[in-house]
Amino acid sequence: MIQDVIEAKLTEAFRPDYLQVLNESYMHNVPKGSESHFKVVIASKFFEGKRLIEQHRAVNQVLAEELEECVHALSIHTYTPEQWSQQQEAPDSPMCFGGRLKD
Template sequence: MLEEVIQTKLHQELSPQHLDVINESYMHNVAPGSESHFKVIVVSEAFEGLRLIARHRRVNQTLADELANHIHALAIHTYTPTEWREMQKAPDSPMCLGGGK
């Protein structure tokens, strides 16, 4: 299952204090049971001192194979532990407006 692969790789690379991997494929015009659209919420000390683009690059590099071969879309939300304590919630993803749905 792709969701488990994503979880495992992000855990190994970033040692997150909090990690949510959410399959949002149901929100898009894809076959039932698809694993093509994901949202990840990653809270890690590894993000301390990094700008947003550098954080996203770390996630993208970690999931390079999955992004090249399996994932159509990945929403990335990255936080330091301090930032997460203040927010406690990532933004909701919008429903898909394209693809004939």
């Protein structure tokens, strides 16, 4: 499963205090069971002192192969452990406006 690969790569690269990888493909106009749209919520010491764009680029770099081959969309929410301890919730993703879901 792509979700498992994403989780393993992010865990190895960032040793996160918190990691959640959600398959949000069901929210989009794709066949049932697809693994093409993901949301990543990650808190890691790696992100301390880095600008948001640097944090997101680091995640994209780790997942470059998946983004090139099979992942169509990736929503990234990065936090330092301190930020996460204060927030502990990422924003909800909106539903896709691409039409009805396929069966």
